[in-house]
Amino acid sequence: MKENTTEYVILGILSNKPRTGYDIHKLVKTRMGSFWDMSFSQIYPTLRILEKEGLITKKLETNEREQNRKVYSITNEGITKLRSWLMEPAKPETFKFEVLLKINLGDQVPKEQIIKHIEELKTRNTAQLENILSIEKEMKTQLNDSERLFFALLTLSLGKHLHRAASEWADTTIKLIEQHKQKGANKA
Amino acid sequence: MKENTTEYVILGILSNKPRTGYDIHKLVKTRMGSFWDMSFSQIYPTLRILEKEGLITKKLETNEREQNRKVYSITNEGITKLRSWLMEPAKPETFKFEVLLKINLGDQVPKEQIIKHIEELKTRNTAQLENILSIEKEMKTQLNDSERLFFALLTLSLGKHLHRAASEWADTTIKLIEQHKQKGANKA
DNA sequence: AATGACATGTAAGAGGTTACATGATTGT
DNA sequence: ACAATCATGTAACCTCTTACATGTCATT
Numbered sequence: 044m045k046e047n048t049t050e051y052v053i054l055g056i057l058s059n060k061p062r063t064g065y066d067i068h069k070l071v072k073t074r075m076g077s078f079w080d081m082s083f084s085q086i087y088p089t090l091r092i093l094e095k096e097g098l099i100t101k102k103l104e105t106n107e108r109e110q111n112r113k114v115y116s117i118t119n120e121g122i123t124k125l126r127s128w129l130m131e132p133a134k135p136e137t138f139k140f141e142v143l144l145k146i147n148l149g150d151q152v153p154k155e156q157i158i159k160h161i162e163e164l165k166t167r168n169t170a171q172l173e174n175i176l177s178i179e180k181e182m183k184t185q186l187n188d189s190e191r192l193f194f195a196l197l198t199l200s201l202g203k204h205l206h207r208a209a210s211e212w213a214d215t216t217i218k219l220i221e222q223h224k225q226k227g228a229n230k231a
Numbered sequence: 232m233k234e235n236t237t238e239y240v241i242l243g244i245l246s247n248k249p250r251t252g253y254d255i256h257k258l259v260k261t262r263m264g265s266f267w268d269m270s271f272s273q274i275y276p277t278l279r280i281l282e283k284e285g286l287i288t289k290k291l292e293t294n295e296r297e298q299n300r301k302v303y304s305i306t307n308e309g310i311t312k313l314r315s316w317l318m319e320p321a322k323p324e325t326f327k328f329e330v331l332l333k334i335n336l337g338d339q340v341p342k343e344q345i346i347k348h349i350e351e352l353k354t355r356n357t358a359q360l361e362n363i364l365s366i367e368k369e370m371k372t373q374l375n376d377s378e379r380l381f382f383a384l385l386t387l388s389l390g391k392h393l394h395r396a397a398s399e400w401a402d403t404t405i406k407l408i409e410q411h412k413q414k415g416a417n418k419a
Numbered sequence: 420a421a422t423g424a425c426a427t428g429t430a431a432g433a434g435g436t437t438a439c440a441t442g443a444t445t446g447t
Numbered sequence: 448a449c450a451a452t453c454a455t456g457t458a459a460c461c462t463c464t465t466a467c468a469t470g471t472c473a474t475t
Contacts, residue, residue: 065455111443133351133352212389
């Protein structure tokens with residue numbers, strides 16, 4: 044039972060309309076950048092696997108100028124498999140915050156360094172939040188399928204909630220560390 | 232330049248006091264469960280690598296009853312390497328929310344299913360939040376090194392912020408979907 | 420006598436990243 | 448002429464998970 048999520052992401056994207064590997068990559072980058080990632084070296088081999096499994100079909104572009112495009116479409120079996128995946132419970136969420144490992148060891152380095160880490164976290168966060176806002180804007184102009192748009196906006200909203208929470212944590216935590224620094228100084 | 236975070240997590244834990252592989256695993260599970268993970272099959276090989284690199288040393292327990300314990304201590308080079316890692320910027324945060332992929336394709340399945348996914352997300356979230364609270368409680372009784380405790384509590388606090396944000400999102404999103412369902416029904 | 424915690428490891432494979440490699444087309 | 452974007456892929460490597468494998472010690 045190989046539960047390869049990458050396969051389902053591709054099926055999901057193709058369930059909207061036929062696309063090339065390049066298109067799929069671009070869509071993942073621009074539309075789910077904040078909560079999923081997929082590189083070309085995953086996409087191209089996976090497309091071949093899905094084709095071999097009969098879940099998608101390949102069509103080579105015939106017009107001269109687009110000869111090197113391979114456009115993939117989802118098959119009926121593909122749709123069936125996608126839907127059954129959608130009915131199964133999702134895998135648990137994972138976070139990886141390397142910065143927390145470093146903050147955790149804050150007693151090993153100067154407090155200024157820890158504050159720097161938190162400021163950098165905030166910068167990354169702000170960038171991702173802005174990215175989400177620009178994706179949101181882009182989707183609202185490009186997506187006219189209101190049903191797809193509705194659900195896509197919901198997922199972006201979680202990103203906003205999480206980044207906002209992380210930003211708030213960063214602000215209050217920097218203040219706490221600075222107060223802590225003061226206390227230490229007073230004691231000494 | 233192999234930037235193996237697992238190595239630094241182990242060095243970080245050993246910077247407090249000598250421990251066995253089993254201890255390290257337990258500590259990661261109980262103290263950083265929400266934002267980092269490490270299995271035995273990563274820990275034991277990594278300990279051997281770190282020993283070979285001279286960053287830690289092994290001591291076999293001599294008393295009869297604890298013969299099978301291998302206690303590792305950090306060396307001066309280990310401390311130096313750990314500190315220089317702590318001064319470097321952290322890797323960017325990664326989230327993996329499979330459930331968002333499924334919600335994103337919400338137009339492919341009944342809305343009830345999507346609501347179920349969100350409810351399950353909320354359940355997972357609540358469990359993790361409770362876990363953080365119990366870690367917090369445990370730490371406050373066991374850690375008397377106030378400096379370590381201070382930083383450890385800061386990292387737990389981010390977990391609390393994130394899980395609270397996800398919970399709030401889940402509540403409002405379920406309501407939104409139910410309203411959306413209503414609207415669809417009225418139109419038809 | 421059985422269960423759970425303590426304690427250490429190996430093997431296989433899934434999943435993912437980075438670097439490499441190539442070439443056409445489009446816009447400035 | 449140059450840069451950016453479009454377009455497809457391979458090879459090596461790293462990381463991490465899952466399943467397997469073994470044995471002790473303490474408690475109930």
